[in-house]
Amino acid sequence: xxxxxxxxxxxxxxxxxxxxxxxxxxxxxxxxxxxxxxxxxxxxxxxxxxxxxxxxxxxxxxxxxxxxxxxxxxxxxxxxxxxxxxxxxxxxxxxxxxxxxxxxxxxxxxxxxxxxxxxxxxxxxx
Numbered sequence: 001x002x003x004x005x006x007x008x009x010x011x012x013x014x015x016x017x018x019x020x021x022x023x024x025x026x027x028x029x030x031x032x033x034x035x036x037x038x039x040x041x042x043x044x045x046x047x048x049x050x051x052x053x054x055x056x057x058x059x060x061x062x063x064x065x066x067x068x069x070x071x072x073x074x075x076x077x078x079x080x081x082x083x084x085x086x087x088x089x090x091x092x093x094x095x096x097x098x099x100x101x102x103x104x105x106x107x108x109x110x111x112x113x114x115x116x117x118x119x120x121x122x123x124x125x126x
Contacts, residue, residue, distance in 0.1 A: 021050055023081065026062040028088045032079050032109045047078035047102035054078070058085040067091040075126050080106045084113050097124035 023030045035048035058081050061067060068090035074083045077096035087094045096106055100123045110119050 023055060023058070025058055025085055026089075028062075028085070030058075030081060030084055030088075030113050032081060032084075032112070033105070034079060035105070047076065047098050048105060050079045050081055054081045057082045061085050062089055065089075071095075073097070075124065077106055078102055080109045080119070083119050084110060087114050087118050093120070094118070095120045095122055097122045097126070099123065099125060 017036045019033060019036065021032050021034060023032070032050055034050050035045075039045060061082065062085055067086050069092045071093040072083070072086040072091045073095045074080070074086070075097055077083050077098050080096045083094050083096035096110065096119055098106060103121055103123060107121055110121070
């Protein structure tokens with residue numbers, strides 16, 4: 001049994017080289033920037049890309065989890081896709097965290113999609 005349907009032919013798969021990506025999750029359209037030109041490896045700059053796991057978690061929240069009136073914390077938010085979707089699904093408080101070098105990037109993506117004060121941005125090394 002699949003929690004979220006996923007195929008490698010999914011329209012969102014392998015778009016890591018694009019500067020802007022659009023996701024339609026439920027009734028919401030989320031447009032995010034990413035920085036594919038950065039030197040990405042397992043140990044550096046991972047927060048500048050939108051990973052498949054982020055999309056799957058956002059879709060899972062939209063389709064299977066009731067976050068209305070709940071607090072949500074995203075560790076290693078990077079592009080903030082999951083935090084944005086949690087807010088759009090009605091979470092009463094959303095906190096997106098990541099390393100200091102990703103906070104401005106995260107802030108731009110959040111402000112592009114929801115009112116800027118609706119998601120708290122915090123530095124966190126975890």
